[in-house]
Amino acid sequence: MAYLHVFLSLICLSQAVLYDYSSTSVHILTSQNFDKQVTRRRDKWVSVIHFYKEKDSRSKIQAEEFNHFADEWQGVFIVGVVNCDTHYELCEAQDIREVPAIKVYPPFPAPVGVYEGEVTSKAISAYAAKFIPSYVIELSNENYQTFLEDKPAVPKVLLFTEKSSVPTLYKALSVAFESKMFFGIVRQEDTEAIKKFKIKQFPKILLYKTVDAKTTEYKGEIKYRSIFEWLNVHSETFVHGGTEESSSTKSWIVEALPQLHRLSADDICYKQEVLCGIFFLNSPPNDSLINTAKEVVNIIGKNKDRGVSVKFMWLDLSADKAFADKFEGVGAGNLVFLKYGKRSRFVLHGGDNAEAAIETTINKISGGDGKFINIKGNLPDLSFPKSNK
Incomplete structure (x- = not known):
C-alpha cells in the first residue's frame, strides 16, 4: 500500500503544472489575451513576462521564484506567464529564441528587453522599477x-x-x-x-x-x-x-452589489475596465448574495490578481426585461460575466452562486478558457431606478 501511495504521488508531481491559475498570482497569458493585457497597456504600465515550458528544468526553477515575484509585485507591474508548449505561436511572435526567458515590456516608446539578471524577486523588481513612470x-x-x-x-x-x-x-x-x-x-x-x-x-x-x-x-x-x-x-x-459627488449621491459606487440601471451603468460597468458580473434577479439581493459578491471580490483582488478585475451588480428583471433578453438562455437567478464594448459578449456562469463556483468561472475567464457568447446588436437602454422615474 505504501508503494502505491509513493507511486501515485510521483504521478501527481510529474503532472503538476508550473503555474496553476487557481492558486497563483500571475496573469496566465494566451494568444487571445496577450495583446489586451500587455501590448495595449504599454501606454503607462510595465509588464514582466516569463516564457517557459512545463517539462524544462530551468523553467521549473525560475517559476518558483517568479511566483514569489508575482505575489509581492502584482499590481505594481503586470506579471504574466506564457506556456510555450501550448502557445508556441505567441512565443514565436514575441521573438522567444530560448526558453525559459523573462521579458520586460516598458511603456512606449522604450523597447522590449530580455531580462538577463538574477532570477529573484528582489533583482527582477529592482530592474523593472526603472521603467515605471512617476507622477x-x-x-x-x-x-x-x-x-x-x-x-x-x-x-x-x-x-x-x-x-x-x-x-x-x-x-x-x-x-x-x-x-x-x-x-x-x-x-x-x-x-x-x-x-x-x-x-x-x-x-x-x-x-x-x-x-x-x-x-x-x-x-x-x-x-x-x-x-x-x-x-x-x-x-x-x-x-x-x-x-x-458624495457616496450618498451615487450610492452604487460604494455598494458591494449595486443595481445596474441607467444612472449607475457607466460608473460600475460600461466605462470601467472591469468584467461586469450581473446577477439577474426579480427582487433586490439578500444579505447572503451580497456577502458572496463581497468575498469573491476580496479573494480575486487580494490573492489572485491575474489580469481580470470584477465588479458585481444585479439587474431587475421586471424593469429591464428587454436588456435581459439579449442574454440568450439567461433567466432569474443566473449570473453572467459581461465584457461591454463595441462587440459586447458574455460568459454564462454555469454553477451555483457559491463563492467557490463563481471563483472557478472567473479563473477560467482569466486563463483564457471562458466561452464567450457574442451579443447580437446593441444593448437596449436600461431603465431608471424606481425612485428616479
Whole structure:
C-alpha cells in the first residue's frame, strides 16, 4: 500500500503544472489575451513576462521564484506567464529564441528587453522599477501649500518618508490614480508640512481633501494592493472635472452589489475596465448574495490578481426585461460575466452562486478558457431606478 501511495504521488508531481491559475498570482497569458493585457497597456504600465515550458528544468526553477515575484509585485507591474508548449505561436511572435526567458515590456516608446539578471524577486523588481513612470510631486517648505490648494476637489495623497528616493509602489500608485488624485512626497527635512500634519513617525501616508480640509490616515500594511484598495474607495467618490459627488449621491459606487440601471451603468460597468458580473434577479439581493459578491471580490483582488478585475451588480428583471433578453438562455437567478464594448459578449456562469463556483468561472475567464457568447446588436437602454422615474 505504501508503494502505491509513493507511486501515485510521483504521478501527481510529474503532472503538476508550473503555474496553476487557481492558486497563483500571475496573469496566465494566451494568444487571445496577450495583446489586451500587455501590448495595449504599454501606454503607462510595465509588464514582466516569463516564457517557459512545463517539462524544462530551468523553467521549473525560475517559476518558483517568479511566483514569489508575482505575489509581492502584482499590481505594481503586470506579471504574466506564457506556456510555450501550448502557445508556441505567441512565443514565436514575441521573438522567444530560448526558453525559459523573462521579458520586460516598458511603456512606449522604450523597447522590449530580455531580462538577463538574477532570477529573484528582489533583482527582477529592482530592474523593472526603472521603467515605471512617476507622477509624484516633490514637496518642500516652499511649494507644499500650493500643492494642497491646487484643484480643491481633487484628493491629495501625501507620503512622509525618511528615504531619499521615491518608493516603487508609490510611483505605481501615482500611475494607477493619475487622473483621479495628486501624489506628493514629503522628506524628513520638509518641516513645515510635517508640522502642519503633526507627523511623529515615518513612513506615513495621508489623504487630504482640500474642499473640507479633511485628513485621513492610512493605517494598513505598506503594500501596493492594500493601499490601492484604500485609495480606490476615496477616489470613486470624485468625478472628473473637479466636482465632488458624495457616496450618498451615487450610492452604487460604494455598494458591494449595486443595481445596474441607467444612472449607475457607466460608473460600475460600461466605462470601467472591469468584467461586469450581473446577477439577474426579480427582487433586490439578500444579505447572503451580497456577502458572496463581497468575498469573491476580496479573494480575486487580494490573492489572485491575474489580469481580470470584477465588479458585481444585479439587474431587475421586471424593469429591464428587454436588456435581459439579449442574454440568450439567461433567466432569474443566473449570473453572467459581461465584457461591454463595441462587440459586447458574455460568459454564462454555469454553477451555483457559491463563492467557490463563481471563483472557478472567473479563473477560467482569466486563463483564457471562458466561452464567450457574442451579443447580437446593441444593448437596449436600461431603465431608471424606481425612485428616479
